Amino acid sequence: MFYNTNENQHGLAHDPFKAIVSPRPIGWIGSKGSDGSLNLSPYSFFNAIADSPKLVVFASGGRKDSVRNCEETGEFSVNMVGHAQIDAMNQSSAAYEYGVNEFEKSDLTAGQCELIDAPRVIGAYAVLECKVTDITKPKIIGGEHPAALLVTGQVVGIHINEDVITNGRLDSRKTQTVSRLGYMDYAVVNDTFELMRPKV
Template sequence: MSSTAARVDPDVANKDGSRPAFEPSPFSRTAPPDAEWVPGRGLNAHPEAGRFAFTDQTSFRSVHVGKTKIAPAAMYKLMLGGIAPRPIALCGTLSPDGVPNLAPISWFQMVSHNPPLVMISFGGDSARRKDSERNLKESGVFCISSSSEPFVEALNSASVDAPRGVSEFFYSHLTPVLGDVVKAPRVGESPFSMECEVDFTREWNNAEGQHTTTMVVGRVKALHMREDCLTPEGTLDPAKTLPVSRMGGLTYGRSTTGFDLSRPKWEETQNTPEVQAALKEERWGSSTSKVAESWP
């Protein structure tokens, strides 16, 4: 992509009508891509499977950290585009003077269920620490709320570069609800929220010794689930939670279709012809990467 193309912003509001209109789609479950797939077979019967086949002639372009000249912003875009979709954590904190702060964070993931732990990560140099990071370090607590289609514009607006002391809750018109266990706000509109205590933080500097990243691991102290989003078995129903995710750039993603896959059992599959052939082949690929001198 040329540098000129990279500077052209898409018409994200679709004011010119060039994009299809948003259509609410109920979540549905389909059959998996290949009902006949068995262990040892590799690629499935997806129509695009041939494009993903690997041979020694498959072409790759590679970035080698420390060798390829690449700006941090370009590395950021590559990683966000490649690590996708990412769940969006709506991180709620209280400032020392009681202002509820809200920040959408896609550097977010579950760490453990026993004990229940989650991870969020903040980017920014020493001069640009986010209010959420400051607040949770001072208070030792925060809340994480999940993201849904009916308030995706509101959660996106919470990323506004508002000055310290301005509440993104009020700016976005999402509802802060003070936690039962920790003194931090969750999002009332969210179908799933977690009250967390800071378990530990870890900070990283770049090669020039400048702070760039803070990771926070939180210990979950309480969960909140909307009654109308639960299945009879007590799990969260994606058809009701309508989760959204982040891709690269300005792109958000929806989850409208799912399929179920059962885990294979070694005792039942170890002697099948496909597995026996795959284990005997011990197939390795040869690297065909072209290391870029600079990127892009």
């Protein structure tokens, strides 16, 4: 099948786009407002886009609280979601009013970051401490996206729980990383293989 996204006539029961671009890592964004309030929310329009220096991005469908906090204080943490945090991650996605502490609502403990003044999830197997470098409205053909805001952050520090390291490598059988598929589906990595790059 083929369909033109302008008309969105895929003929399926649900829009397949997010199921096609999947699995997506979940950036569980911890941030602080200028009033001191703490915030935690999952974003699956999230990824790493550069190394040395390391950059990550997340995209918000509108100026949600995480974006507001990133504008106000210029810092955020990315907390990686393991199997044990699925319910807490989901709970933290509820549309609470600005200022409501999702760490408390999700029965999580907020920890201090080392290099930034934003909260992090105690128990996350890895946390990226990020400083905002850019908040932009992505362009579309002939204009700007009506809703999306793209937050870029430079990773200035990284926490890793040493329990998930095997022989000097992050062990995905131990991290049990949760990723987002389409619809209401999620996945946990349970099968990996190695592939060497070709030499020319």
